[in-house]
Amino acid sequence: MITLRTALVAVAAVAVLGACGTTETAAPEPASSGSSSAAPITVTDARGKQVTLDRPASKVVALEWGEAEMVMSLGVMPAGIADVAGYKTWVTAATPDASVKDIGTRQEPSVDSIAALQPDLVIMESDDETLVPQLEKIAPVIVAKGSDASRNFDRLHEDLNMIATALGKTGEAARLMSGLEATLADGKAKLAAAGFAGKPFVMADGWKDGSKISIRLFGKGSLVSEVVTRLGLVNAWEGEVDAEWGLGTTDVEGLTALKDPDTRLFYNASDGVDVFADGLASNAIWKKLPFVEKGQVSKLPDGIWTFGGPLSCKQYAEAIVQAYTA
Structure with missing residues (x-):
């Protein structure tokens, strides 16, 4: 079973996450x-x-x-x-x-x-x-x-x-x-009004070990998934996740399971190590993923803690709504 501490050690300097400060x-x-x-x-x-x-x-x-x-x-x-x-x-x-x-x-x-x-x-x-x-x-x-x-x-x-x-x-x-709760209710109404109710999303972070890139998915039951579900969206990741944190690990090939063209991928790279924009930029499989081809990949603002308290959850919800409605 994955624990947060094990996952963070496994990713060395990378496996901790973040976003904005509004x-x-x-x-x-x-x-x-x-x-x-x-x-x-x-x-x-x-x-x-x-x-x-x-x-x-x-x-x-x-x-x-x-x-x-x-x-x-x-x-x-x-x-x-x-x-x-x-x-x-x-x-x-x-x-x-x-x-x-x-x-x-x-x-x-x-x-x-x-x-x-x-x-x-x-x-x-x-x-x-x-x-x-x-x-x-x-x-x-x-x-x-x-x-x-x-x-x-x-x-x-x-x-x-x-x-x-x-x-x-x-x-x-x-x-x-x-x-x-007020932020979530307001965000859900804004997404519904913009036609995004029920649309699929995926949340991830990643790290690079030599030439190998590993991707950690925030599956159903993870805190950020709970937040976004309350905004009226649907977590598209169906892969295996642990029972405590709702986290699962895959590689770029594993992302090919995400076939719905409406899927939007959100990721976190607060420490400046961006394996999605940099490490995968020339990867042929990555470039052919539907959400990549359609430009539906969004880096969250730095400093949003994905394992945080109500204020971090509020920041996360606001960032998701902004990404869809800007």
């Missing part, structure tokens, strides 16, 4: 905010474990970018994030300020760096659970699911609500989801 983010609060008289808070995380905090957390460390985005979008600036430079390349929905410390890579965060920040909460995803015993000696830990291809939109809502509860920001979470 969405406004709630103004972050200082890390010291929060009332010492606030009542204790108990949340149940993705492990099914109840975690009790003495008061809403305000000094937070996030080990994955989706959760870091959610913390900032809820109005709290994290004390630490894994791979801050990478985050700024791939995620523009919520921006860390200069106070945020880098606590190592997402694959191998530094426990010492986390401890030095003296956080009152550490947020991680299920893939990171082997670190929990060490981190629980430093601060309370809550584990987000991160992805579930059987119900990813509901999972997003649940992860956001869990984090918001721990931060005392449930009102902000409700507003974020309401804003996303």
Whole structure:
């Protein structure tokens, strides 16, 4: 089974994604905010474990970018994030300020760096659970699911609500989801009015290893597929995908299965390595694909995180609608 961490390591420097930054983010609060008289808070995380905090957390460390985005979008600036430079390349929905410390890579965060920040909460995803015993000696830990291809939109809502509860920001979470739902409803209406309701789409990213180009498809159940499905479009990729992230891998020959001339392909290359425009430009099979021949290939704006929170999903929806209606 593919996990996000495995997929990202497999693609070396490439397998993380991104796009545009048009969405406004709630103004972050200082890390010291929060009332010492606030009542204790108990949340149940993705492990099914109840975690009790003495008061809403305000000094937070996030080990994955989706959760870091959610913390900032809820109005709290994290004390630490894994791979801050990478985050700024791939995620523009919520921006860390200069106070945020880098606590190592997402694959191998530094426990010492986390401890030095003296956080009152550490947020991680299920893939990171082997670190929990060490981190629980430093601060309370809550584990987000991160992805579930059987119900990813509901999972997003649940992860956001869990984090918001721990931060005392449930009102902000409700507003974020309401804003996303409004964007999706508006986008769906615009696409329908332009005659695109029910049209097929494909979302991908890719990487090059020597002369070999591999393509990763975001199949049914992936978060971005859930977003675009709610816009009234249909994911055309029928290949095998994993049960957690909804991701599958193919090569350029595998794309020949996409025969519908109405199919539009979207891809992500936020780090500047564009295997679709550069690596496949002279490939005879690529050039004969219907969506290539018809000019229906769209590179997303840099900095849209395809595994993000409500603001990244909002950016993604807006970019898709723009590509169809511009």
